[in-house]
Amino acid sequence: MSAQVKVRRDARGKRPQFYNDPANDTLMSMVMVLASELCVTRDRLDTIERIADEKNLILQREIDMFELDQEALAEREQRRQDFMDRMFYLLRKDISELKEQDTGERYAQTLDDIAKN
Secondary structure, eight states: OOOOOOOOOOOOSOOOOOSSSHHHHHHHHHHHHHHHHHHHHHHHHHHHHHHHHHTTOOOHHHHHHOOOOHHHHHHHHHHHHHHHHHHTHHHHHHHHHHHHHOOHHHHHHHHHHHHHO
């Protein structure tokens, strides 16, 4: 497995909002990531099943008994992590944007506002 360089590519600027609560937009984005992953997985499984059927292979028992080696386990874990990164992209982006806005000056202003009220 070759090493990949990760470059964070976050879109800047305001995102369109479709629901009254921004959390619903974030949740919808996560659901769409899950749905697209499920579609791709189902298509790949369908391909495997069709190839196995053409070759008159019965794979169920082999699949049930198959044990992965460490390299395969590491590849699966990396794929899971990449998937989770895609699914939680908007949450990470929102947190990053909030951190950028969180300044000492803003903190002091908040304390002043609280003290005045």
